[in-house]
Amino acid sequence: MDFRRSIPADATGIAELEDLIFPDAWSYRDVQDLICTEGGMCFTAVEDGKVIAYVIGRLIAPEGEIYRVAVAPHKRQRGIGYRLLDYAVKTSKGQGLERLFLEVRSRNIPAIKLYTAYGFKEIGRRKNYYKDPQDDAIVMLRASAYDMQY
Numbered sequence: 001m002d003f004r005r006s007i008p009a010d011a012t013g014i015a016e017l018e019d020l021i022f023p024d025a026w027s028y029r030d031v032q033d034l035i036c037t038e039g040g041m042c043f044t045a046v047e048d049g050k051v052i053a054y055v056i057g058r059l060i061a062p063e064g065e066i067y068r069v070a071v072a073p074h075k076r077q078r079g080i081g082y083r084l085l086d087y088a089v090k091t092s093k094g095q096g097l098e099r100l101f102l103e104v105r106s107r108n109i110p111a112i113k114l115y116t117a118y119g120f121k122e123i124g125r126r127k128n129y130y131k132d133p134q135d136d137a138i139v140m141l142r143a144s145a146y147d148m149q150y
């Protein structure tokens with residue numbers, strides 16, 4: 001398995017996983033646009049030529065935001081999500097990342113566990129932020145050690 005900054009050719013595999021996993025899937029075009037945009041923070045895990053996990057977000061240094069982290073269903077709970085997130089964060093630090101934000105459904109326990117294990121802290125809640133099904137958003141932040149006053 002290899003981790004890499006996403007390349008345009010990854011958009012097909014990412015969009016296929018989006019369709020499989022999320023009811024509000026990002027389209028191929030949306031994924032490809034973000035991969036190609038300056039400030040796109042997109043990373044892919046590839047095994048045997050297939051995309052098996054991805055992180056997509058945006059970096060406007062020093063702040064970044066993660067929109068999605070996803071692992072193919074048959075590859076979960078093996079540390080791939082954690083390691084890809086770590087790869088994305090460490091690589092993005094070279095581009096000035098200091099504070100990384102995300103929103104997560106309050107009922108998405110696997111994602112909350114992953115983010116908490118990776119050092120994200122809850123900094124707020126948005127009541128009924130999500131629809132279909134309705135859910136609160138937990139806003140989380142992972143900041144550099146010297147920037148923890150946030």
Ligand SMILES: CC(C)(COP(=O)(O)OP(=O)(O)OC[C@H]1O[C@@H](n2cnc3c(N)ncnc32)[C@H](O)[C@@H]1OP(=O)(O)O)[C@@H](O)C(=O)NCCC(=O)NCCS
Nearest residue numbers: 068069070071076077078079080081082110111113114117
């Ligand atoms: C959320 C998701 C990305 C997690 O991916 P994953 O590869 O299964 O996660 P990991 O295997 O890295 O982590 C699973 C567990 O190991 C822990 N873990 C893994 N590696 C670790 C490490 N090196 N150090 C500490 N903890 C670690 C995680 O905290 C988590 O804890 P748990 O065993 O108590 O559940 C995956 O479930 C998924 O794709 N879900 C659907 C999409 C989704 O909801 N994405 C989030 C919203 S966009």
